[in-house]
Amino acid sequence: MKRYLLSLLVVGLFLPAISFAQQDSWQLKTSKIVSTWAENIDIENVHQEYPRPQMVRENWMNLNGLWEYAITPKDASKPSTFDGNILVPFAVESALSGVGQRVGKDSVLWYNTNFRAPSTRNKRLLLHFGAVDWRSEIFINGQSVAIHEGGFDPFTVDITDQVKGKRTQELTVKVWDPTDEGPQPRGKQIRDPHGIWYTPVTGIWQTVWVEAVPETHIVSTKHTPNIDNEELSFSAKVANAEAGDQLRVTVRDGQQEVTSQEFGVNEEVKLAIANQKLWSPKNPHLYDLDIELLRNGKVVDQVDSYFAMRKISMEKDSKGIQRMMLNDEFVFQYGPLDQGWWPDGLYTAPSDEALKFDIVKTKEMGFNMIRKHIKVEPARWYYHCDQLGMLVWQDMPSGDLGNRWESRPGVFGLGTEQDRSAESEGYYKKEWNLIMETLHNFPSIVMWVPFNEAWGQFKTEEITEWTMEKDPSRLVNSASGGNFHPTGHIIDLHNYPEPAMPTPGLFGEDYILVLGEFGGLGLPVENHVWQQKDNWGYQSFKTADELFDRYSSLMDRIPDLIRAGLSGAVYTQTTDVEVEVNGLMTYDRKVIKIPVEKLKQVHQKLYDPSLVN
Incomplete structure (x- = not known):
C-alpha cells in the first residue's frame, strides 16, 4: 500500500496552510471523562492523515484546526464578529471543539477561516467535506457556492471560479441542524439525551481539505470483486473528458504487477486476477490499484487505490437452512x-x-x-x-x-x-x-x-x-x-x-x-x-x-x-x-x-x- 498512510503533503503546489490561533485560545470544554488521546491532543495536528484511502492523490492540503465560530438566530446573516474559536473537525457540542454548546433548530452555527490556495492555472480547486451535520451552505470569499443536506455523506465543491486571482481565501460555512425535530437521518442524537439516546452533533465532524486537480480528472471509481470468475469489475467517473481519453489501471500485489489494462473512460472492464489471494479475517490480503488518466499517451491525472478479492453469499446447509458464506x-x-x-x-x-x-x-x-x-x-x-x-x-x-x-x-x-x-x-x-x-x-x-x-x-x-x-x-x-x-x-x-x-x-x-x-x-x-x-x-x-x-x-x-x-x-x-x-x-x-x-x-x-x- 503505497500512499494510504500519508499525512499532510505540501508539495510545491501548495503554500503553507491556515494560520491558526495559539494553543491558549482553545481549551477542552468538559466536566466529564475524556480519553487519553483527547488529553494529549495537538490542536495544530488534528486528523492530518489523508482522508480518502480509496482514491489517493499526493498533492492536497488539510484545513482542520482552529476556525472562528458563532451561533446566531436561524434567520440572521453572517455575523461581523465571532464568538471565539472552534477546533475542526469536532462538533460544536463536543468537549474537543473547545466550545461545548448546543445549537438547536432555532439557531445556526457559523464557521469562518482563511487559507492560502494554490495556483489554479490549468487546474480545478476542489473543497472536500468528510461530513457536516446537517444542512450546510458553503461560502468562498463571501459568495455562496453550494448547499448540502446530509449528515453522513461526504461532498465536494468546485471553488475554482471563486478563488482566481486571489491568494488568501475566506471560507465560511453556515450549518443548521434540527436534530430530532426534523425528518432527516440523525442516528441516536436527541435534544434530551437519556438511556440509549445521546448528545446532539451539529456541524463539521469530519476532515475538511482541498486539492488541486487537472481540468480533466478522475472523480470516483467503482470496483467489485468476482472470485468465481477471478476478476475485478472496474469503472470510473471522469470530469471534462475529451474524445480519445483513456484510463490505464494496473493491479499490483506488493511489488509484483498482476495485470494492466487500457480502455476508454466510459467503459467498464473486467481485470483478470490470476492466482487470486482471497481476503478474510484470517488473511486480509489487499491488492494495490494504480489508476492513470491518459491523453495522447501522457498521464493527465493519477490516483492510487486498493481492493480485495472476497465474496459474501448464502447457501443452504445439509439441513436445508440458509447459511452466510464467506x-x-x-x-x-x-x-x-x-x-x-x-x-x-x-x-x-x-x-x-x-x-x-x-x-x-x-x-x-x-x-x-x-x-x-x-x-x-x-x-x-x-x-x-x-x-x-x-x-x-x-x-x-x-x-x-x-x-x-x-x-x-x-x-x-x-x-x-x-x-x-x-x-x-x-x-x-x-x-x-x-x-x-x-x-x-x-x-x-x-x-x-x-x-x-x-x-x-x-x-x-x-x-x-x-x-x-x-x-x-x-x-x-x-x-x-x-x-x-x-x-x-x-x-x-x-x-x-x-x-x-x-x-x-x-x-x-x-x-x-x-x-x-x-x-x-x-x-x-x-x-x-x-x-x-x-x-x-x-x-x-x-x-x-x-x-x-x-x-x-x-x-x-x-x-x-x-x-x-x-x-x-x-x-x-x-x-x-x-x-x-x-x-x-x-x-x-x-x-x-x-x-x-x-x-x-x-x-x-x-x-x-x-x-x-
Whole structure:
C-alpha cells in the first residue's frame, strides 16, 4: 500500500496552510471523562492523515484546526464578529471543539477561516467535506457556492471560479441542524439525551481539505470483486473528458504487477486476477490499484487505490437452512455492536490512532465482525477494517421516528410501517444512496442494514429490493431486530440478555438467521462513567469477575444455536456510551472490563467448523 498512510503533503503546489490561533485560545470544554488521546491532543495536528484511502492523490492540503465560530438566530446573516474559536473537525457540542454548546433548530452555527490556495492555472480547486451535520451552505470569499443536506455523506465543491486571482481565501460555512425535530437521518442524537439516546452533533465532524486537480480528472471509481470468475469489475467517473481519453489501471500485489489494462473512460472492464489471494479475517490480503488518466499517451491525472478479492453469499446447509458464506465457506460472524461515539469528540474520534484502537481491540478480543450501528464512520475507519481483516455490517442511520404509524399486516402478521412524508422519504433515499456509493469499494463491508427495530421504517420491500439491486455483491438485512417483511436475505432477531435465534423455517427457507443484538451486560467502572449515578445496562454487575462469568455463560449457549442454524450474532456493545454502561470497554477506553485474552479464549468455540454439517 503505497500512499494510504500519508499525512499532510505540501508539495510545491501548495503554500503553507491556515494560520491558526495559539494553543491558549482553545481549551477542552468538559466536566466529564475524556480519553487519553483527547488529553494529549495537538490542536495544530488534528486528523492530518489523508482522508480518502480509496482514491489517493499526493498533492492536497488539510484545513482542520482552529476556525472562528458563532451561533446566531436561524434567520440572521453572517455575523461581523465571532464568538471565539472552534477546533475542526469536532462538533460544536463536543468537549474537543473547545466550545461545548448546543445549537438547536432555532439557531445556526457559523464557521469562518482563511487559507492560502494554490495556483489554479490549468487546474480545478476542489473543497472536500468528510461530513457536516446537517444542512450546510458553503461560502468562498463571501459568495455562496453550494448547499448540502446530509449528515453522513461526504461532498465536494468546485471553488475554482471563486478563488482566481486571489491568494488568501475566506471560507465560511453556515450549518443548521434540527436534530430530532426534523425528518432527516440523525442516528441516536436527541435534544434530551437519556438511556440509549445521546448528545446532539451539529456541524463539521469530519476532515475538511482541498486539492488541486487537472481540468480533466478522475472523480470516483467503482470496483467489485468476482472470485468465481477471478476478476475485478472496474469503472470510473471522469470530469471534462475529451474524445480519445483513456484510463490505464494496473493491479499490483506488493511489488509484483498482476495485470494492466487500457480502455476508454466510459467503459467498464473486467481485470483478470490470476492466482487470486482471497481476503478474510484470517488473511486480509489487499491488492494495490494504480489508476492513470491518459491523453495522447501522457498521464493527465493519477490516483492510487486498493481492493480485495472476497465474496459474501448464502447457501443452504445439509439441513436445508440458509447459511452466510464467506468465500464459499461458512464462517460464523460474531462481533460487537459498535456505535462509534466518544466522550470527548462525540461522533469524532480524537485521532486516527483512537479511531483504529477500537477495531484493534475488537480483533484482539477474538471477534471477526463489527456491526456499525446507526452511524457512518470516516473512510479511514473502513480502511482500518480492510487492513485488519474485520467484517462489517453497515447500518443506515435512522431518522424521523416521530411520524404517525400506519399498521398493516406483514407477510407473517409482524410488519408495520411508518407513514413518512415525501420530504422525509426523499432525505432517506438520497442519503442511503450516497452512503452506499461512497462505501462501495471497502471490502470489509459485507452487509447493508437499511432499518433497525422499525425506527422510521417505511416501504420496506421497495427500499430493500432497491438496495439489493444497487449492490448485488453484498447481503441485505432489511430490518434488524424484527418488523419482518418478505424481502432481503436475512431474518434478524434482537433478544436481551440471552442469546436466541429466529425459529428455522418459521419465515420460510429463503433467509439467513442471525441474532442482531443480545447481551447488554453492564458494569459501571468508578471514575470512568459519564455520570456518577443512574447509569444503565440491560443487566448490571458489581465486579468484573461477575461480568465475565455471566458473559462466558452466554457464550456457552451459542454453539447450540449455530448447530440449529444461526449464522451470525452481535453482542451489545464495544464501549459504554454516555449513560449506557454495557460496553466491553469504558467510554473513555481506559478500562477494558474483561481481559482481551479471556474474551478471545471463550470466543474460539464459536468458529469451530464442525458445528455445521
